Amino acid sequence: MYISTKGRYGTKALFELALHAGEGPQALREIAARQGLSEHYLEQLVGPLRKAGLIQSIRGAQGGYVLGRDASDITVGDILRVLEGPVSPTECALENFDFSHCCANPQVCPDRDVWIKVRKGIEQVVDTITLRDLVEDWQSNVERAPVYYI
Amino acid sequence: MYISTKGRYGTKALFELALHAGEGPQALREIAARQGLSEHYLEQLVGPLRKAGLIQSIRGAQGGYVLGRDASDITVGDILRVLEGPVSPTECALENFDFSHCCANPQVCPDRDVWIKVRKGIEQVVDTITLRDLVEDWQSNVERAPVYYI
DNA sequence: GAGGGAACGCAGTGGTCCGCAGGGGTGTGT
DNA sequence: ACACACCCCTGCGGACCACTGCGTTCCCTC
Numbered sequence: 633m634y635i636s637t638k639g640r641y642g643t644k645a646l647f648e649l650a651l652h653a654g655e656g657p658q659a660l661r662e663i664a665a666r667q668g669l670s671e672h673y674l675e676q677l678v679g680p681l682r683k684a685g686l687i688q689s690i691r692g693a694q695g696g697y698v699l700g701r702d703a704s705d706i707t708v709g710d711i712l713r714v715l716e717g718p719v720s721p722t723e724c725a726l727e728n729f730d731f732s733h734c735c736a737n738p739q740v741c742p743d744r745d746v747w748i749k750v751r752k753g754i755e756q757v758v759d760t761i762t763l764r765d766l767v768e769d770w771q772s773n774v775e776r777a778p779v780y781y782i
Numbered sequence: 783m784y785i786s787t788k789g790r791y792g793t794k795a796l797f798e799l800a801l802h803a804g805e806g807p808q809a810l811r812e813i814a815a816r817q818g819l820s821e822h823y824l825e826q827l828v829g830p831l832r833k834a835g836l837i838q839s840i841r842g843a844q845g846g847y848v849l850g851r852d853a854s855d856i857t858v859g860d861i862l863r864v865l866e867g868p869v870s871p872t873e874c875a876l877e878n879f880d881f882s883h884c885c886a887n888p889q890v891c892p893d894r895d896v897w898i899k900v901r902k903g904i905e906q907v908v909d910t911i912t913l914r915d916l917v918e919d920w921q922s923n924v925e926r927a928p929v930y931y932i
Numbered sequence: 933g934a935g936g937g938a939a940c941g942c943a944g945t946g947g948t949c950c951g952c953a954g955g956g957g958t959g960t961g962t
Numbered sequence: 963a964c965a966c967a968c969c970c971c972t973g974c975g976g977a978c979c980a981c982t983g984c985g986t987t988c989c990c991t992c
Contacts, residue, residue, distance in 0.1 A: 633866045635783060636950065640872060647892040659967065673952050692960025693966040708896050716783045722790060742797040742920045743790065746858050746911055753903035761896055770892045786979065809938065823981050842989030843937040
């Protein structure tokens, strides 16, 4: 039931970009080091994120990445959908799902409503939390317990 | 982000047992046929369910399975935890998680709160929906649109 | 008490995805 | 020119998925 590291690493990486927004492009090497991730693996994740417009790349020396739009306009759900696919526990719980392909007997599917409710429960969380929220929460935690942070 | 067929098939199978509760043991063959599942694959799923006490088996001819306790006392979450493992999007969002093993730098984990909220969102759904609810919903659907059902 | 239905259990299998690593190409500031 | 950092393709060992096959054990029915 776990999501993969893709969504987690991606969220961590974009959090770093949000935290250092306005400080110029951030190199993957720095992001990976600060969050303790594999730099090369992270490279594979930022490709789709760039194509989806969530981040922008600056090539060449002193290059790196910046957010593609404001941190308050990027939700965790946006990141997950790019890196993990649709946010849904089953295919049959997707928004525009074709009933005729549901289960063996679409008429006798007792549990589809459950999965739809689960999907909405997840969406209610990931679509309302933005990168800005993550940064603000993190900064207020630093204030409250500075000794815990480097 | 999809759950596997284990949780879905298991839910369907236990729904069948709840629907036919009081009619004697239900054979896997019948359950699999009615829900359009592979009988032999289902066999592998009911093993853990039996060991967890969610169902009871009756061996021999005319044998089969019955619910281990009342349908109103078995939630979808119970089934998922047996067949899919913990209901949580990440390991670090588990109830009794040891902080010291979180990420590379446990002090600098900006996203753990998100995953905990996702977990609670899922739990809020799957831990409140019982097999009895599924049966009642299904029966009221049959009443409303009998022509759609066999 | 023989037959057969049905639960048990183990082993194997093709496929997909995960979580990387390696290595080369390309564009750009200094 | 050089170094830096993005870009992209390839491979790879491992894990899990969704089954299938086959044999064994139990127990009701006839």
